[in-house]
Amino acid sequence: MTIARAAAALAVADEGPIALFDLLRQRARLEGRIKAGIDTVLTHGQFILGPEVELLEKRLAAYAGAQHCIAVSSGRDALMIALMAMNVKAGDAVFVPAFTFAASAASVVSVGATPVFVDVVEETCNMDPADLERAIAEVKREGKLVPRAIMPVDLYGLPADYAAIGAIAAKNNLEILADAAQSFGGVSGNRRVGSLAAISATSFYPTKPLGCYGDGGAILTESAALAEAVRAIRSHGRTGSGDAAERLGLTGRLDTIQAAILLVKLDVFDAELRRRREIAARYAEGLKGVVEQQAIPDGMESAYALYTIRVPGRDGLKAKLDGERIGTGLFYRLALHQHPAFKGYNARALPASERLANEVLSLPVHPDLTDGEADRVIEAVRAAL
Ligand SMILES: Cc1ncc(COP(=O)(O)O)c(C=O)c1O
Incomplete structure (x- = not known):
């Protein structure tokens, strides 16, 4: 049907x-499969970083056409962990569209950096490349902050203008972190969201296009070094099975039960x-x-x-x-x-x-x-x- x-x-x-x-209507369609997925997790008992998380990461990366995917605790945490992995810090300016959810800018403030607000194009509601250029020039002229990164947001699910923003980033030697919290499944040209920037953050908040039954998110990236840093940060800064915190980290993992739910939802x-x-x-x-x-x-x-x-x-x-x-x-x-x-x-x-x-x-x-x-x-x- x-x-x-x-x-x-x-x-x-x-x-x-x-x-x-x-x-609730979606649940009625998927209930049997979702309950079976949760039951499998209850049976094997690996509630943190269980096999469903790894499988989900592989499937999300393949879906998006990205090299690496790391599942994390929320979209907001995905943004913050990505900024930490990029070593964005106090004194850095991150250019954020002024018309977005508060979490976009909150993630910047939480790593000590400064969000610089950029206006949007009224028709698309996404970051205005012309105003981005003005904002970068202003920050350079003032000389108080180091321009570091651009955070385009794909508002309502529509990818931002990555072609124009990418050219501006290259010209000014800035990195791009895509806030793709709303846009997993979106397309630009022949590429899907998750592979439109060197690093992207998405959200699995229940009402998002791909949503779980609680908080969840993911980081997708083309960079092996960033992926490794993100994996360490989401797990208290530890790498592999070592107990030493190699860097500052947090409790930033996606629960295995949420991964099991997302695997069912990814099928449809x-x-x-x-x-x-x-x-x-x-x-x-x-x-x-x-x-x-x-x-x-x-x-x-x-x-x-x-x-x-x-x-x-x-x-x-x-x-x-x-x-x-x-x-x-x-x-x-x-x-x-x-x-x-x-x-x-x-x-x-x-x-x-x-x-x-x-x-x-x-x-x-x-x-x-x-x-x-x-x-x-x-x-x-x-x-x-
Ligand atoms: C544009 C944007 N950025 C970030 C977030 C944060 O995602 P989450 O609610 O999963 O923390 C959201 C979602 O609500 C969002 O819409």
Whole structure:
């Protein structure tokens, strides 16, 4: 049975509430296999770095076309561990888009470095290469920080403009750490997310395109040296079976039970991505000329963690959709420099990020949404506007 047919069978009635995310329908599809996977772990008892973790790492690396994959405790930890492995430290500047989840910049602050906020392109919601060049030039001119790395974020599942950002990085001798927390399964040209930068961090938070049943994440990299450093850092700085901490580390491993769950979900991941893209195409068509939608550049495919529209008067539209019992999300209501935690870090103008924070609204796009439900969302948005 296709996912769309299974979802239709589970939707109690087409007029019921529509959730922004619906993990219960997915669980109904996969429950037997997931329970069997968990049971295997309970039986062998290797709860930390068991065989499922190693198998998952191999399969994720192969899927993404990356040389190495190291499974870790969350997307936020993946970013921080990657920065530690890259030896990013106090006095270093890391260029982060101003319109992203707080964890992107928090990881930079947690290694003692300074996030420098870069504006985004309104149409794609991703880092603006032109503003990145301006920000790098400003940091160089001021001379207080050492420009070290760029952290593009693949917002809502859409890969950032790695071609343009890569050229800027090469010109300025900067490293790139991709925040691919939302975009595992995304594509740019003939490459998948996880192999679009020398090192990438992703998240398996339950509502992500590939999600586990708790916190989880992974680092994918082309560099054997970075992979080795990441493996040590996620396990208290130890290498192999040695008990000596060779460097500072943390408790940063993915649990074996979460790996077992992810192995089951990886089996159906391509089918789920296809379903997310079908729904996205339905929205794109049904809402054409009605609202602005995140633009997907030619040659790129989003993983559609979220389907996001932009409307002035967004809060009014959200209230109307709430009234129709249609779940929506505000990702994000604040740009990074508007969070109290990051107030001290910015002296740059970030108009596109501020505008998006006022105008974005994310619609349900999970794989178990029915065509009928997607059409109800389209009708409700059209009626409200
Ligand atoms: C862009 C971005 N970066 C980082 C993270 C952090 O991931 P996690 O919640 O797994 O720590 C998230 C997820 O929520 C995210 O959306």
